[in-house]
Amino acid sequence: MLRISRIAGPALLIVIAFVVVVTGLRFGGGAEAPILLDPGAVVRWGLPISKLFVNLGLSATIGALMIAIFAMSPKRDEFTLTLDFAAAGAAVWAVASAFTGFFTFLAVRNQPIDLSSAFGDVLASFLTVTELGQAWLATVLIAAAVTVLCFAVRKMSALVFVLVLAVAGLIPMALQGHSGGTEDHDAATSAIYLHLVFAALWLGGLLAIAIARSALGKERLAIVLRRYSSIALVSFIVVAASGYVSAEIRVENLTNLLSPYGILVLVKVFALIVMGLFGAVYRNYAIGRLEASPRKERGWFWWIVTAELGFMGLASGAAAALAATPTPVPEIVAADLPDSSPAAYLTGSPLPPPVTAGNLFTMWSFDLIWVLICAFAIFFYLAGVWRLHKRGDSWPVHRTVFWVLGMLLLFYITNGGVNVYEGYLFSMHMLGHMTLGMMIPVLLVPGAPVTLAMRAIAKRTDGSRGAREWILLIVHSRYLAVIGHPLIAAGIFVVSLWVFYYTPLFRWATTDHVGHEWMIIHFLASGYLFVQALIGVDPTPHRTSYPIRLLLLLGTMAFHAFFGLALMTGSGLLLADWYGAMGWDTGVSALEDQRIGGGIAWSVGEIPTIALAIAVAIMWRRSDGRASVRYDRKAERDGDAELDAYNDMLAKR
Template identity: 90%
Template sequence: MLRISRIAGPALLLVVAFTAVVAGLQFGGGADAPILLDPGAVVRWGLPIAKLFVNLGLAATIGALLIAIFAMSPKRDEFTLTLDFAAAGAALWAVASAFTGFFTFLAVRNQPIDFTSAFGDVLASFLTVTELGQAWLATVLIGAAVTVLCFAVRNPTGLAFVLVLAIAGLVPMALQGHSGGTADHDAATSAIFLHLMFAALWLGGLLAIAIAQPKLTKSRLTLVLRRYSTIALISFIVVAVSGYVSAEIRVENLSNLLTPYGLLVLVKVFALIMLGLFGAVYRNYAIGRLESSHTKSRGWFWWIVSAELAFMGLASGAAAALAATPTPVPEVVAADIPDSSPAAYLTGSPLPPPVSASNLFSLWSFDLIWVLICAFAIFFYLAGVWRLHKRGDSWPIHRTVFWVVGMLLLFYITNGGVNVYEGYLFSMHMLGHMTLGMMIPVLLVPGAPVTLAMRAIAKRTDGSRGAREWILLIVHSRYMAIIGHPVVAAGIFVVSLWVFYYTPLFRWATTDHVGHEWMIIHFLGSGYLFVQALIGVDPSPHRPAFPIRLLILLAAMAFHAFFGLGLMTGTGLLLADWYGAMGWDTGVSALQDQRIGGGIAWSVGEIPTISLAIAVAIMWRRSDGRASVRYDRKAERDGDAELDAYNEMLAERR
């Protein structure tokens, strides 16, 4: 019976997912023949089914890799079996992506299949020239590379990079499909990416445990399940929130829930609710009972797992059918936007209201990625402080205040009025940049998140790597030792500023959503490294003398001021075909706005500079005070022997 229950889970997943996608296509009309240019029934049905297997392969790969490097010990057979499953999932991902790309080509080009060189030339052109073809070609290549790496790499650190590569394979998929109209494209892309990634972690993690269970003893199984339960809870929250955002963009109102697309969305919502109930059963009942059970029989538990996988199959099949089903809200392209300004054609969104103090704090353009990052960062920080409090340890209140305020400021900059206007005005872009690179790190670094994590997170003893072990590995790595050196950190902080604005990186970050996300990560990270090198509380391999820190700070800020002055006095417009072509009559020319941005880069940067200089001076004074106290105590213990020896040396030299 137990053997049957182990097999039933993955089998139910496949059967239910396949049944759900076929039923969803039939009900929603996703596989109906178009009036013109019908690619054929094989393509119409084969394309969404192939996408379903792409999603399942991705889930098996990403979920298994995370479980392997986070929940399992490399010293045990469970680790090897999980990686073999990840490799199998990556192979399925690559093959299914190849079929999906081919079916997409047939659907888009309506090209009859033949074996002539002309057909091959058209296919090659589609895969290498068009964005859609390039996306599926990249997905196939990433899937193939991950397949090989899962077999070749067995070191947890190396596998972490393989996991990052696998997650990067989600980006081309997130840029396709129902990504919303042009005005909602960025929000829809972020929602799809998060939905795909955390659904994969959730489904793939459970599948990996089910596959690896022959190598797990009862004690190991309960331990791995507790670790997976944390991943599943976070995944449930992110999948629910990202799913809501996607539905809001494509369904828009309650009446549209009665359309075929809306009803399929309700099927996914039902599956999500059931999966949430399964998660509650795991955390509050099943794992505890499994751990305390004195019998070896675990069949009842695997039947629960099988039922959960069946609902995951239902959600996966409905998602694949939704991707092929017409949405009730039409996707509005730039040409159809009522606002006829050039800005609408460039950005895909109508012009916002004029800039004012009230609009800066009342208008919002939410970026779901940073909404969740800020929310989780505050929650886990406060949870760590609460854990210390419960066991009687103290944590300075000012560190908590710094961290929370810094995260709230990050939330505003990435979602508030500055984010609304930065695509239209260079000055607003520069205000956001300076806040990300200068002001937010000055608040976050004194929060000492690494120190808190080291004290609050339990150390593992089974050879696996949890959050504490991964954080320590990163902090003490040779790479961090290099880029965390004060001189190197200052160089990255200053040089990247010039490189970014005077290379194609600036255009990429301004016109492309992926580039915009990279820009936020880079400048937030470079600013954090620079501030950490100067006033960091967290452990660091380099602690230069305080006079050296002040010299580094002054040198970096001098180059920073030169950059701001260069923009203020410059006569050439950066991204003239973007900021200079908005057609927005604000009473200030694009060049004047750029000069205002230069003034912001110069003046706003001075406030954190002064704060950093004061902080370094205070730390210097406290360090001298502590050194003086230590010397006085030593003198009391040995009768000031050091001073007596020094006086004797002077007397001998006379």
């Protein structure tokens, strides 16, 4: 019975997903023949079905890799079995992506299949020239590479990079499909990407546990399941939030929920709610019973897993059908926007109202990625503080205040008025950059998140690596020892500023959503490393003397001020075909706005510089005070023997 229940879960997932996608295509009209240029029934049905297997394959890969890295012990067979399952999932992902890319080519080009060289030339041109073809070619290559690496790599630290590669393989998929109207493209892309990643963690993690059941054993099941439940809870929140954003963009109002697309959305919502209830059963009932009697076989538990996998199949099939179903809200290209200004053509969005203090604090352009990052960062930090409080340990209040304020400021910069205007005005872009690289790290670093994690997260003893072990590994890694050295951190902070603005990186970060996200991460991380080297509380392999820290601060800020002056006095416009072509009558020319940005780079940078200098001076004074107290106590214990020895040495000389 137990063997049947283990096999039934994955089988039920595939069967239900297949039935639902076929039914959804018939209901929503996703496989109906177009009036003109019908690619044929094989393509119309094969494309969404192949996408279904792409989703299942990538879910198995990403979920299994995460479970292996976060929950499994490399000393046990469970680890090897989970990685083998990840490799199998990656192989399915690669093959299904190849079929999807080929079906997409047939659907777009409407080419009859033949073996002539002309057909091959057209296919090669599609895969190497068009964005859609390049996306699927990249997906196939990444999935194939992940397949090989899952078989070849068995070291847990190296597997992290395999997981990162697999997650990066979802970016091309997120940039295509239903991405919303032009105005909502960035928000839709972020929502799709988050939805793909965390749905894969949720579905693939449960599949990996089901497949590795024979190697887990009765005692290990509850342990691994509790670790998976934490991943599943976070995944449920992210999938629900990203699903809501996607639905709001494509459905827009309650009336459209009665459209075929809206009905399929409701099916996914129903499946999500039921899967959330399953998660509640796991956390509040099933895991406790398994821990209470681990040696007793729990056949009922596997039937619960089977039922949940069935509902995951329902959600997967509905998602594949939705990807092929016309949305009730049409996708609007820039040329059709009511605002016909050059800015609308460049950014895909209508011009915002003029910049005022009120608009900066009342207008919002939400980026779901950073909304969730800030929310989870505050929640887990407060949860760690609460855990310390429950066991009677103290945690300085000012550290909590600094961390929360830093995250709130990060939330505003990535979602508030600055984010609204930075695509149109260089000065607003520079204000956001300076805040990310200097102000926010000055607030976050005193929060000492690593120290809190070390005290609040339980240590593992079974050879696996949880959050505590991974954080310690990163903190003590050679890579962080190099880039975290005060001189290197200061160099990165200064050099990246010049390299970014005077190379194609600036264009990429301004015109591309992926580049914009990279920019935020890079400047936030480089600023954090620099501030950590100066006033960090968390453990670090390098502790520089306080005079050297002050010299580093002053030298770095001198280069920073020189950069601001270069912008203020420059006669050339950065990204002239972007900032100089907005056609926005603000009363200030693009070059003058760039000079204002240079002034912001110079002046805004002085505020955190002063704060850092004061902080270093205070820490220096306290360090000298502690050293003096230690010396006085030592003198009291040994009768000031060190001073007597020194006086004797002088007397002999």
